[in-house]
Each structure stands twice: as C-alpha cells, then as structure tokens.
Amino acid sequence: SGRYSGFLFTMSTLSGTNAFHGKLFEYFRNQLMNANSWYNNNHNISKDVSHQNNYGGAIGGPIWIPKLYDGHNRTFFFFAYEGQIFKTGTMSQSTVPTEEERQGIFTHTIAHYDPNTGLPVPMRIFDPYHGYTDGDGNWVRPEFNNAVIPQSQWTKVGSNILNLYPLPNHAPLYNTSNQNNYWAPVQTTFPIDRLTGRIDENINASHRINARFSRYDASYSISPPFKLGYGKQNDDLNWSGSLQYTWILSPTSIIEAHGGFSYASLVTSQGALPDPSLDVTKLGFDPMVFVDQTNIHNLPSVNNVGLYSQIGGQYVDRMPSQNYNAAAAYTKVWGRHSIKTGFEYYQTAMHEYGGDPSGINDIYAGDGTRQLWNEDNNTGYGPADFLLGSAQVHTYGQFNYSPYMRSFAGYLMDDWKVSNKLTVQIGLRIDHDGPKKLKYAKTGVIWDLQAKNVLTPNTDWNWSQVQASDPALANLPSPGWIANGVNGRSALLDTPEYPGNVLWSTNAAVWQPRLAISYAFDNKTVIHASGGIIYQGLNGLGMDAGGNIYYRNDAFESVLTLDGQHWLSEMGADHGLGAFPQQPDGSRLGYSPSIKTNQDWYYNTFGTIPSPASGSELIESTHQGSPQEYAWGFSIQRQIGSSW
Numbered sequence: 001s002g003r004y005s006g007f008l009f010t011m012s013t014l015s016g017t018n019a020f021h022g023k024l025f026e027y028f029r030n031q032l033m034n035a036n037s038w039y040n041n042n043h044n045i046s047k048d049v050s051h052q053n054n055y056g057g058a059i060g061g062p063i064w065i066p067k068l069y070d071g072h073n074r075t076f077f078f079f080a081y082e083g084q085i086f087k088t089g090t091m092s093q094s095t096v097p098t099e100e101e102r103q104g105i106f107t108h109t110i111a112h113y114d115p116n117t118g119l120p121v122p123m124r125i126f127d128p129y130h131g132y133t134d135g136d137g138n139w140v141r142p143e144f145n146n147a148v149i150p151q152s153q154w155t156k157v158g159s160n161i162l163n164l165y166p167l168p169n170h171a172p173l174y175n176t177s178n179q180n181n182y183w184a185p186v187q188t189t190f191p192i193d194r195l196t197g198r199i200d201e202n203i204n205a206s207h208r209i210n211a212r213f214s215r216y217d218a219s220y221s222i223s224p225p226f227k228l229g230y231g232k233q234n235d236d237l238n239w240s241g242s243l244q245y246t247w248i249l250s251p252t253s254i255i256e257a258h259g260g261f262s263y264a265s266l267v268t269s270q271g272a273l274p275d276p277s278l279d280v281t282k283l284g285f286d287p288m289v290f291v292d293q294t295n296i297h298n299l300p301s302v303n304n305v306g307l308y309s310q311i312g313g314q315y316v317d318r319m320p321s322q323n324y325n326a327a328a329a330y331t332k333v334w335g336r337h338s339i340k341t342g343f344e345y346y347q348t349a350m351h352e353y354g355g356d357p358s359g360i361n362d363i364y365a366g367d368g369t370r371q372l373w374n375e376d377n378n379t380g381y382g383p384a385d386f387l388l389g390s391a392q393v394h395t396y397g398q399f400n401y402s403p404y405m406r407s408f409a410g411y412l413m414d415d416w417k418v419s420n421k422l423t424v425q426i427g428l429r430i431d432h433d434g435p436k437k438l439k440y441a442k443t444g445v446i447w448d449l450q451a452k453n454v455l456t457p458n459t460d461w462n463w464s465q466v467q468a469s470d471p472a473l474a475n476l477p478s479p480g481w482i483a484n485g486v487n488g489r490s491a492l493l494d495t496p497e498y499p500g501n502v503l504w505s506t507n508a509a510v511w512q513p514r515l516a517i518s519y520a521f522d523n524k525t526v527i528h529a530s531g532g533i534i535y536q537g538l539n540g541l542g543m544d545a546g547g548n549i550y551y552r553n554d555a556f557e558s559v560l561t562l563d564g565q566h567w568l569s570e571m572g573a574d575h576g577l578g579a580f581p582q583q584p585d586g587s588r589l590g591y592s593p594s595i596k597t598n599q600d601w602y603y604n605t606f607g608t609i610p611s612p613a614s615g616s617e618l619i620e621s622t623h624q625g626s627p628q629e630y631a632w633g634f635s636i637q638r639q640i641g642s643s644w
Contacts, residue, residue: 020061027054050090056082074425076200078116084192092225093180096165104149110177118210128368128567139565155389155574166498184225192218213241218414252333265320284572286579290502291554293359300360306382321350327328338415350403366390373564389570402439425516433538441501443494453485524639531632559590
C-alpha cells in the first residue's frame with residue numbers, strides 16, 4: 001500500500017498511562033569553568049563568552065481534576081519541553097579605512113612587496129575620468145601625485161560610504177598598512193524552545209482517538225563587528241499536529257482515519273540591520289539604483305572594495321511552507337484473507353520571497369584607478385575607486401515564488417494465507433500527483449516544447465550569403481533550422497499566450513500492481529519473493545525556488561566602460577555620467593526594465609536556459625511524469641540452531 005520503495009521510518013510520541021510519570025534534566029556549561037585560550041592570552045584578550053544550558057522535562061499520566069473529572073483508564077496526557085540557552089563569543093578582526101584614506105591620501109597605503117628587494121611598494125592611483133589619447137593612439141590615465149586624490153574630485157557617495165566605517169582601533173597586521181586594523185567582540189546565540197503534547201481518549205472499547213501537537217522555535221544569530229557591519233540572523237518556527245481515530249467495528253473489521261499538518265517558517269537575514277538614522281537616498285547615489293528599494297534605512301551591500309570588510313547589505317529570504325495530509329483505511333479479515341483498502345491526500349505549498357530592501361544587491365569597486373584596465377593589482381585601489389565613484393552596482397530585484405501541489409492516492413491489498421506454508425500478498429495502488437501551480441502566476445516561467453518556428457531567417461537573408469562569404473564555406477550544407485525553424489522556447493505565465501498558473505501538468509493516474517509470495521519449506525526455512533511497479537511521488541519536487549521563476553522587477557548591472565578605457569558611468573552623478581547612461585534609442589546602458597511580454601522575454605533569453613540579468617532560474621518542462629521504478633526482491637530465511 002506504500003508510495004515509496006526502500007525503508008520507512010515510523011515515529012510515535014509517548015502517551016500517558018494510569019500512573020503519573022515524569023523527568024527533569026539540565027546540562028550546563030560556562031566560561032567560568034574554562035581556561036583561556038593560548039591565542040587570547042598571547043593578545044591580552046579576556047576569556048571568550050561561553051554559555052550553554054539545555055534543560056527540560058516530561059510528564060504524563062491520566063487527566064485527573066479532583067471532584068470534576070477522573071481520566072483513569074480513559075483519558076491520558078503527555079507533555080514534554082526542551083529549551084536551550086546558547087551564547088559564545090570571539091574577537092573578530094576587520095579591515096576599515098584609515099583616517100588618511102578617508103581624506104583621499106593613499107601615500108602610505110602599501111600596494112604589495114617587491115619580490116626582489118622585499119621592500120614595500122607604495123600605492124599608485126590613476127584618474128579614470130580625465131584621460132587623454134597619446135601620439136600612438138593609446139588612452140592614458142593621469143596619475144594622482146603622491147597617490148593623493150584632491151577633495152575637489154571626491155564623489156559625495158564614495159566619501160559618505162567610506163566614512164560610515166568605524167575608525168581603526170588596533171594596529172594593522174604585520175607588513176600591511178591597514179589589514180585587520182579593527183578588533184571587536186562578536187557573539188553567537190542559539191536559543192531553542194521545543195515542546196510536544198499529546199492527549200489520548202479511549203471513548204469505549206470500540207472507539208479511540210488521540211491528538212498531538214509540536215512546536216519548535218529557534219533563532220541563530222551572529223552579531224556584526226560594528227554598526228552596519230555583516231551579521232547573520234536565522235529564525236526557524238515550526239508547528240505540526242495530527243489527529244488519529246480508530247473504530248473497531250468487530251473482531252475482524254477496523255476503520256482508521258488520520259489527519260495532520262505542518263507549518264514551517266524560515267527567515268534568513270544576512271548583512272546589516274537597517275539604521276533608522278540613515279537615509280541612503282541622501283548619500284549621493286544615482287536615484288535610479290533604488291528602483292526596487294523597499295526601505296531607505298538599509299545601506300546597500302558594499303564588498304570587494306580592496307581588503308575592506310563588507311559594510312551594509314541585508315539579504316532577506318522568507319520561506320513559509322505548509323503541508324497537509326489525510327488518510328483513511330478499512331481492514332477486514334475474511335477467512336484466510338486480510339483485505340485492506342484506503343485513501344490518502346497530500347497538499348504541499350510554500351512561499352519564498354525577499355531580496356535586499358535597499359534595492360541593490362551588490363556594489364563592487366570599479367578598478368577605475370588602475371593605470372591600465374587589463375593589468376593586475378600593481379596599481380589602483382578599491383577604496384580610491386569608491387572615493388572617485390568608480391564602482392559597479394547590481395541588482396536582480398525582489399523575488400516572490402509560491403508553488404503548490406495536491407496529490408491523491410487509493411489502494412487495495414489482500415494478504416492471502418493460501419495454506420500453512422504459502423502466503424500471497426496482492427496489491428494495487430493508484431496515485432495522482434496534481435499539477436504544480438503558482439499562487440502568484442506572474443513570476444512563473446515555463447519551457448514550451450510545443451512552440452513551433454520560434455526562430456526563422458529574415459526574408460532578405462539566405463544561406464547562400466554564408467557560403468559566398470568564404471570559399472571554405474562554399475559546400476557547407478544548409479542547417480535544418482533554416483527550413484524547419486527552431487522549436488521550443490521559454491515563456492512567461494499569466495500572459496495572453498500562456499494564461500493560467502500551471503507550471504507543469506502531470507499524468508492523470510499511475511497504476512502500480514504489486515505481488516509478494518512467502519513459502520515455508522519447514523519450520524526453519526522460508527523463501528520470500530516480491531515484485532511490483534512503483535511511481536515515486538512528485539509532491540515536493542521543485543517546490544523550492546530553484547526553478548521556474550522570474551522576478552519581474554527592473555534589474556541592472558552598471559556598465560563602467562565599453563572598451564576598458566573610456567569611463568561611461570559612476571555610482572552617483574558627480575561627473576555628469578550617472579549609473580546608467582542614456583542611449584540614442586532611449587534605453588539606459590546596463591539597465592533592464594521588467595519584461596512584460598513573451599516577445600521581449602524571448603529576445604532576452606534566446607540561446608540561454610539561465611536567464612538574462614533580469615532574472616530567472618532553471619526552467620522545467622511543461623509536463624512531468626512520475627519517476628517509475630520496477631522493484632523486485634528475493635530472499636531466503638533460515639534458522640541456524642535452536643537459540644538463533
């Protein structure tokens with residue numbers, strides 16, 4: 001009667017009895033009982049915080065309320081609780097701008113060490129905006145004297161971001177000018193609350209019912225080393241419950257019914273918390289970078305800026321999910337036959353949504369202060385890039401994904417004891433996995449295998465033009481797509497061509513016959529043989545956000561230069577460029593407006609399964625068949641000796 005092959009885990013909670021029973025426990029750790037580490041002692045750091053308490057208990061018995069209710073032999077309860085308090089600390093080491101670097105002075109910033117002399121090589125900084133072409137036609141970027149950027153060339157946004165970092169509070173790493181120059185304690189906390197309860201009711205000799213509930217609540221966090229620094233917060237809340245009913249119709253007939261649910265909510269936040277005193281729209285950014293912004297108090301993620309530690313960014317991923325199930329079964333013993341039939345129902349749904357509230361996913365240094373665009377790191381410096389506004393901004397927008405599925409099953413099986421030696425089990429199971437649908441259909445992407453002639457040559461073009469372009473191609477045959485077109489394409493749901501919310505359809509039903517035979521040669525030797533067809537379930541397949549999703553947001557990845565030399569854009573507008581320069585056709589370089597039609601989607605995605613910058617993921621077929629498995633087994637069971 002089961003859905004899957006292999007083994008099956010069955011778990012059951014304890015129930016109460018006619019006597020009260022319980023237990024308590026406690027596990028305790030504390031840094032007061034620990035020795036300090038060698039590293040901390042060597043650096044005059046006090047012992048790290050270390051607290052751990054695991055505690056809880058369980059109690060069960062009859063529900064007994066004096067003078068009101070006596071549940072002995074009838075009504076029982078069981079309740080268990082477990083809690084955890086966990087906190088550890090460590091000293092973090094970060095890299096932040098020095099006071100000189102905030103003032104555009106990179107004279108004492110070490111670029112690298114000369115491998116021949118072992119002496120430090122000072123930083124060289126070049127101007128990406130005011131170059132010239134020399135007599136040989138080479139683009140030349142002028143060098144800032146003494147690696148000092150005049151304040152007149154600082155950008156508002158670059159200066160503001162560098163000054164959001166804390167000042168150094170520790171000597172830098174040996175042989176460096178600024179690495180690990182900020183030390184601060186950070187803490188990791190992991191509190192947990194877990195509880196389970198159950199009630200059993202023996203209504204009478206024929207009717208029994210029990211109900212169970214469970215709750216799990218955990219929060220894992222790592223504190224940031226400084227304000228707007230990188231931290232982490234994971235909140236995990238789960239509820240589940242079940243109700244089971246048994247009706248003994250007669251000594252040979254039983255009805256069982258079961259229903260259950262589970263709810264899980266996982267919220268992951270990585271980066272910096274919003275700062276109510278900060279308004280990022282006033283920092284000097286090009287306003288267009290905030291097209292997907294949902295909170296003006298979130299600083300965008302600034303990383304890959306020299307060796308500086310990340311500042312800002314808050315990637316938030318919210319993922320609630322629900323599962324529901326119900327089952328009913330009837331068992332009848334009839335002579336040598338034990339017949340069982342039943343029905344099952346499952347529903348799975350999830351909703352994943354989030355993104356970075358700032359509207360920007362990442363900001364990277366633009367390498368504009370290098371002498372040559374294609375050289376290594378011998379010149380140029382990420383913080384200097386930022387101060388000049390030479391940085392690349394990127395976003396794919398906010399995501400919103402909401403798939404759900406429903407499944408039904410029915411089965412009939414007969415355990416037939418043909419004789420004292422021979423037992424035959426015959427069964428048939430029928431499953432239907434419903435189509436995978438989206439609650440918010442506008443985010444759906446499908447792969448339509450039936451689309452015909454989605455790519456055809458222009459009317460003023462033919463293959464002979466290719467053959468005539470090169471003598472070596474004169475005899476090259478015409479490819480099949482010219483005559484037949486290219487079939488199949490990815491497409492957006494909830495559009496005139498593809499209305500509805502079905503990501504992929506499924507088979508109406510899958511039939512799974514099974515047969516098993518056991519034969520006892522004697523009291524010590526039994527052989528078993530079995531075989532059948534099993535269709536693995538689709539319920540849950542692709543329920544994560546790994547497929548069939550398009551964010552339907554404006555997206556961008558700023559283009560700093562088309563040839564690696566002549567600068568085109570910047571974070572702000574201090575040099576009159578902006579993040580996305582306007583093109584002759586009215587579009588903006590590096591900026592992708594949200595795609596609304598399948599024609600535009602096709603133009604952007606042709607030749608790729610992963611999406612354009614505007615965002616999608618792996619695309620699945622519009623029809624999914626249940627994975628099929630042919631299973632068989634054979635075994636011999638033999639008792640060896642009288643006590644084995």
